[in-house]
Amino acid sequence: MKLQSLSVIFIIIVLPITMVLSEYISNLIESREIEMLYDTKLLNSTYDAIKAYQLNTINNAFGDVTTQKVNDIEAAASTFFNSLSSNFNYAGYDSNVMQEYVSAIVFTMNDGYYIFSPYTNTLTELKENTEDDSSSYDESYSKGGEIKDGLKPYVYYNCRYVNPSKEFDFVITYTLDNYITIQGMINNIYVYDCGYLYSIDNDDGIKKSGENYIYNGITFTNSQSEEMKEYVGDTLYSYAKINGKKYYLDPNYYDRTETKTIKYEGNSITIPARTGIFYIDSTGAKNYNQTKGYSSSNLKAENDEFIRYYLAIKYNKSAYEYFKKAYEFSKMAIGGGGISGYADKTGNTALPTHGYRLNELSTSDAVIYGSTSNYDIYKNLSQDITNIQEYGEFNIFSGNDIGKSSSNFEQHRKAIIRYVIETNLTTSIASFSSSASTDFKMPKISEDDWEMIENDVCAISFMQGMSIGSKQYNGYAAVSNTLGAEHIDESDIYILATDLNGNKIYCKPNDKKLEKTDGYSVIPYSQLGYYSGILKLNFEQKQDASNNDVDTIIYQPMSYTATGNIRTPYLGSYTSIMGTSDVELIGGGNEYADMHSYLKNSPINLKTAYYNGFARERWGSYNVNNINYELNGNSNGCDYFLNDYQFVQ
Amino acid sequence: MGDSAITIVAIFLAAILMFIFPLMTMADKTDDATSLTIKSATTEFTNQVRTKGYLSQEDYDNFVLTIAATGNSYDTDITVMKLDANPAKKVQGSTVTIGENVYYVMYTTQVLEALNNTSKLLALSEGDIITVKVENTNTTISGQLRNFLYKVTGNTDGIIAAEASGMVTKTYGS
Known part of the structure; x- marks a missing residue:
């Protein structure tokens, strides 16, 4: 070829x-x-x-x-x-x-x-007319099948734990932080309780000293209180955040002249009846209907309710309550119990003698719902799912570093x-x-x-x-x-500070310039009336839609009055909010694993501002376990928020 | 005489058809495959930075290793546009802003310098824009063959290039 x-x-x-x-x-x-x-x-x-x-x-x-x-x-x-x-x-x-x-x-x-x-x-209905199967519903809106x-x-992020020898059969609901809810049987007693869990009585956790609580070197006492303030539209109001909702104090709402004097924490307090309390409702308008204010013609219960709101706004002690409740819950959960008079969320005081003994709980106690045989979830399952056993067998709540x-x-x-x-x-x-x-x-x-x-x-x-x-x-x-009130993260708190030129700014707590001679100084409590740790969401601009006749007002809730009575918003720090040049990086293999270990050696001013802000925001945030129980707790009489503001007539 | 001329032409043709053509096709395909690897590595790298909210030395090294594994040498350009939008500058009563949404730009040298700190990490904020461009610096086999065969308009390197960019969706540390 x-x-x-x-x-x-x-x-x-x-x-x-x-x-x-x-x-x-x-x-x-x-x-x-x-x-x-x-x-x-x-x-x-x-x-x-x-x-x-x-x-x-x-x-x-x-x-x-x-x-x-x-x-x-x-x-x-x-x-x-x-x-x-x-x-x-x-x-x-x-x-x-x-x-x-x-x-x-x-x-x-x-x-x-x-x-x-x-x-x-799966809309099922009884047909109105069995002969021709005609429907009584408008099927263009919703139709079965x-x-x-x-x-x-x-x-929910739930897991059930069963271990007959430890007398455990309960469900724990986890969250993105250290808040847990326990429901079920411990030592044959039904327990329904929830709270923030910390290690207690050691340097990494919450310590109790008399009636005070100490966390990361900061002491929280019952007598310390704050009065939070922010702008709504053009006016500066005091407020308190209760179950995720902010209640503002309007000093001149009612046309009433009387006053009421009560005794709270040993001090006499005079409350003018002109005062109204409002919240911003879903239409964006101020709504004064939560309380009736104070008036001698009101029922006593109505007046008492108003006074508690008033006290909660003027003498907010959320930070203390947060650590107190966290300590008590943790003591019950992992510290062997023994708090006299402690009641769980059902109001039950006859709780297991040694607490909930969660420190004995092992990962191998986890089971699937409805299953009584142990180890199911632990050994399990299909290839698509990462089973719990892969993480090893250990006691979940052991160690001194919970949180x-x-x-x-x-x-x-x-x-x-x-x-x-x-x-x-x-x-x-x-x-x-x-x-x-x-x-x-x-x-x-x-x-x-x-x-x-x-x-x-x-x-x-x-x-x-x-x-x-x-x-x-x-x-x-x-x-x-990363911008929501749903979950208060340790990095969600910003600090109000003054820079070298005297400008008021806000920055992250891990800004390396904070409390340095050539940097920013934390604005003290004495200037503000509240600790300068503020939820970052408060720095977002908002709309005031309360007056429909004029254009919607855009305003910055976190502002202050500068010289010449000019209202000025706090500016974001260029070294930590706008840029990141001076931020001490935290987590992910950096020197400090979390904010708490970074703050351990920080100046006391910064720590106090941060932890008061952090605890206050968490205690005031929305929680489904507390829904609508602001005043008197839930139907079982379990207390929440306003119950901590008791006064004498 | 005529016969041998045809034979010489035939040998040339055969050589081109039998060797150079398959060689070129294969080299082209290799470049295509390389280009695919580079493109997917670049997109993945960029998307990763966008969702994580930071650029770390480790991620950068991995990215460079992935593209280097294709056997060519590359020029990697990372441009980070940092958003400087001080929202607190918005004025009461109106939505007019002073000094609104300005970007300042960090080029590769500054980005790599920023990585060279103790935490080996460049923290980004939501709204920043990252652009990654990769281009080969050597001449690939396909490029060499092309230059040899139809050297009309000057040398080409056999460009393998990829570009990906996007807005960062998460602020680091929040």
């Missing part, structure tokens, strides 16, 4: 192979590129959803109340779909077009999470959060795929993202099923929400 023929044959063989191969490779490359593009689009839309949620919660005093939260989440989900459809150039069409590709959006909250995903509407998108019931990031408790808390999310989410995504043509699995969430989910309020969105050439897309995006 001639050389020419050989080459022709060679070409005939090689050319198709090369063409097919190159086509295949470029196909793969194309799908990978589309996949990356989609990843970025999904991340951007998830960020939009978080932003929408933040905006709604900041400008809404009820942003953390459950029903309002559900509304805010639904609004965030709808923002997500709008954003996603415009990212995918479907804007203008039906915005639901992307819904068939989104298997789930998870909104993690402080003590559990919501899944927004498609579900089958339809697939709809919506929030599934809230899932800190290095503790066993922290490790187990994260394991439970991860376990709870993984189990429910795999089911949710699997049931989504049962209605789709392809089989979907939950994508693997990276360890970095898990770390974020276990410590922050987050949105995680899952998108799958879009054809991207050689395969189908299956990806997720997780974005954290």
Whole structure:
């Protein structure tokens, strides 16, 4: 055969192979590129959803109340779909077009999470007319058997523990911090209790000295109180935050001239009856209906209620109450009990003699709901789920560092959060795929993202099923929400300070310039009437919609009056809020594992400001266990907030 | 005479078709695959920084290792635009802002310098923008072949480039 023929044959063989191969490779490359593009689009839309949620919660005093939260989440989900459809150039069409590709959006909250995903509407009704099956409902609104998108019931970060030999059978609900709720049987006694858990009676935890409590070198006493102040619109009001809701004191609301003198903590206090108390309601207006104010024509109970609100605003001692209640709860939970008169949330004082003995609780006591056989959750389960055993067997509440990031408790808390999310989410995504043509699995969430989910309020969105050439897309995006009142993190407290030029600023507690001669000095209590540790959310600008006739006023709640009576907002520090040049980095392999260890050796002024702010905000934050029990506690008489402000007529 | 001329042409043709053509195709495909690796590494790196809210030496090293594993040398440009939006500057009674949302820019040298501190970390804030650009500096085999074969418009290096950017979604330490 001639050389020419050989080459022709060679070409005939090689050319198709090369063409097919190159086509295949470029196909793969194309799908990978589309996949990356989609990843970025999904991340951007998830960020939009978080932003929408933040905006709604900041400008809404009820942003953390459950029903309002559900509304805010639904609004965030709808923002997500709008954003996603415009990212995918479907804007203008039906915005639901992307819904068939989104298997789930998870909104993690402080003590559990919501899944927004498609579900089958199981509306059942008795037909009005059995003959023609006609319905009495408007079926255009809701119809049985339809697939709809919506929030599934809230899932708590729960774990059940059973160990007959230790007489344990109870459930612990974990949160993003050291707040836990215990419900169940200990020593055959039913216990329902909750609180912030700390190590007690050691240097890393809370110590008790007489009636005072000491944490990280700061002493909290019953007699120290604050009067918080912030602007609403144009006026500076005193306020107190109770169960996530701010109550403001208006000194000139009622047209009343009388006064009332009472005795509180040994001092006589005169309360003018002109005083009104309001909160900002969901329309953005001032609402004075919470109390009736003081008047001799009111019922005694109404007056007493008002006076307690008044005392709570003028003599706020949330910081002390926080550490006191945390100490008492921790003593019951892990310190062997023995607090006389201590009642749990059901009002029961006949609690186990040695407390709840949580220090004896081991990770191997964890079981699945409804199962009596031990070790289930511990050894378990399918490949998709990280089981608890992987973390090892240890006593969950042992060690002296509960409340800190290095503790066993922290490790187990994260394991439970991860376990709870993984189990429910795999089911949710699997049931989504049962209605789709392809089989979907939950994508693997990276360890970095898990770390974020276990410590922050987050949105995680899952998108799958879009054809991207050689395969189908299956990806997720997780974005954290660091601006919310839902969960008070140790980094959520900013410090009010004065810089070298005398400007008033706010900065992070781990700003290295704080309390340095060439840096900032913490504004003292004597100047403000309150400790200068402030929740970072208070520095966000707000809208005052109380006067509908004029334009909405945008204002900064945290402002002060400078010389010449000019109202000036506190400015964010350039070294820690705007920039990060002087921030001592905390966590993640840095010198200090958490804020508490950083503050250990900090100047006392800074520590006092920080811990008072931190404890005050936590004690005043919304908690589902305290719902509507501001005044007298729950129906079992369990006290909360205002019950700590007892006075003598 | 005519026959041998044709034979010489045929040998040339055969050489091009049998060796250079497959070689070029394969080299091109290698570049494509490399380019894919670089693109996905760059996008992943950028998205990671965006969600984590910081750039650490470790992440940067891993990224450089991943792209270096493709056998080429690269020029990596990281540009961080830091948002300087002091929200407290907003004036009472109106939404007019003084000195609104200004960005100042850190280029690769400054970014790497910032990484060179005790914590090996550059903390970012929500709203910052990070852009990562990668481009090869050596001439790949495909580039060499192309230069050899159709050297009309000057040398090309066989560009493998990737770019990814986005807004940071989390403030570090919050």
